[in-house]
Amino acid sequence: MNIQKVAQAAGVSVATVSRTFNFPDKVSATTRAKVEAAAARLQYVPNASARSLRTQNTRTIGVLLPTLNNPVFTECLQGIAETAAERGFSIMPFTTAYTLDQELEAVKKLLGFGVEGVILVVSDPKHSPALELLQSTNIPYVLAYNWDPDHPCVSVNNQLAFSEIVAFLADLGHQHIAMVSGQRHASDRAQQRYEGFVKGIEQARLPLLPLIEVPFIDNAVEAIAQALQKERTATALVCSNDLMAIRAIRAAHLCGYQVPRDMSVTGFDGVRLGQDLTPSLTSIAQPNADIGRHSLELLIQHLTQRAPLHAKASLLLTHQLQPAESSAPPFIPHD
Amino acid sequence: MNIQKVAQAAGVSVATVSRTFNFPDKVSATTRAKVEAAAARLQYVPNASARSLRTQNTRTIGVLLPTLNNPVFTECLQGIAETAAERGFSIMPFTTAYTLDQELEAVKKLLGFGVEGVILVVSDPKHSPALELLQSTNIPYVLAYNWDPDHPCVSVNNQLAFSEIVAFLADLGHQHIAMVSGQRHASDRAQQRYEGFVKGIEQARLPLLPLIEVPFIDNAVEAIAQALQKERTATALVCSNDLMAIRAIRAAHLCGYQVPRDMSVTGFDGVRLGQDLTPSLTSIAQPNADIGRHSLELLIQHLTQRAPLHAKASLLLTHQLQPAESSAPPFIPHD
DNA sequence: TTGTACGCGTTATCAT
């Protein structure tokens, strides 16, 4: 089914059919009716490939995410998907499993597809072949969750937020706060959050306990439990993200600690699920869906109004400390 | 950047460039080297729109999911995404928010895009305009999670699985088991699971307690807590999915019940997260990523080998009862 | 082994 057949069925030229779809007011009411009737009858749907080839735009946005197994990214993707639907765009997502070569492969595919823009979460903006390739084209892109002075980004202030959560625990009376993180050098976020941790500890004049670094998230529970055998002074665990915090709660439980009585645990991300857990999760809430929405809006504004898309366009969204049941003042045993 | 420029730079014809990419062995080693060099130097990436227009295939698969806010679907999508990457396909996902018109709109977009196949999760295969439209074309599709004798599906036996989990609780000694579900008529899965519940209750010769139906998942906690005020006999809650079970655990907690001592709670789906919760979640595990993988494999087999794609091709994957900490024998108070 | 030329379905320019 193509525009030719519709034109024939409606007894008009292909040009008129095209106009009926793209500029309905540039065609008389009667012919418009004829064309629309024919199109509906034949279940005509314009061919996007042909349109893209001709107009040089695909109304498609590429999306690169590390994984779909972390709700942070799926909440963000949901925001992107909703906004895209509203604005008449389609999205084409790829997951990179935090690896540089999958990032690169995905960008190549997206370029071939002729996406009009790309939203991506990379491991480290300072060292990303994918980002370099993208920059060498003139396809607009926005980094989500990353934060770097050389690129347009949409994120929150990870460092500040993390020092706030340390301050929150210190104010509750915690003297021994340990951080649990994925591989610190795997992403700029992890690094920024660790810096925030150190800063928060210094500001509260507390001892800096060794970082509990968990290489693989899948066996994080055992890894954290093991670390807790060694680290006996900590009364609070601040985790680099909510998924890690959930596992830390379980690890604490396995070590015989009650959360929050014997051990406070906090997360970072504010995933929706955290509020419905028992205990509910104290966390720094990021507006995940909004990070997605704003990233796409930035791209669309650039595409439609040629709005500038430099590092200066970066958006720093507000985070929010979300106190909940997984944190409490430290338990003082009366012996 | 196009094939013309590359041809010019390499001093060959466009046909040769095209062949170098699509049939590398149909071109001499020397010219191949020349072309590849030129292509690399110019950062040439074939234009997918033009290729699609010409070959009438896009190597793109459409994906329709109710929402990305339920890990069941994102685990499935992750499976689809990985398989697609392995097989050289791209995916184009849409969310439908469980509404029929968004389902339909998405299918129209996908048709326009020229996707070669569609994987979808619909509310009810028996009554889905989107599915009807899809059938009227000859684009192959696979339903995921749905189960219907008239369509190719990849799912588990919801009814059987649900009656198993009821039997499991009955064997533990529970006499009063209530079911918590989203709107039963919103999806065929919900309906099938409820049927399994009723069957399980009958087989165990237990009283059929009224269904606790929760219209909106977002305020499920309050809704379940309210229902628990009325339903004082139940010692076990079987929930239609894991997200609901997590909320039921919280509702039970708010009502002063300890899980599992005073109240056993079970889910359905086996989302990865459930294993790391405290208490860990008793559930029926579905192979979510595999449901995605198999759906895509089915489509690809059809595309490449013209394998048949009727209802007969449907795949019923095995589910698995996953006993965990959220279920236990009922507590017998000694008064 | 390599090159020429047509057509995929659409939009946009130019006539009418």
Add this chain to the structure above:
DNA sequence: ATGATAACGCGTACAA
């Protein structure tokens, strides 16, 4: 207000 037609970039007969 409508129609004829060129061009978008590619793959593939067919020719050389």
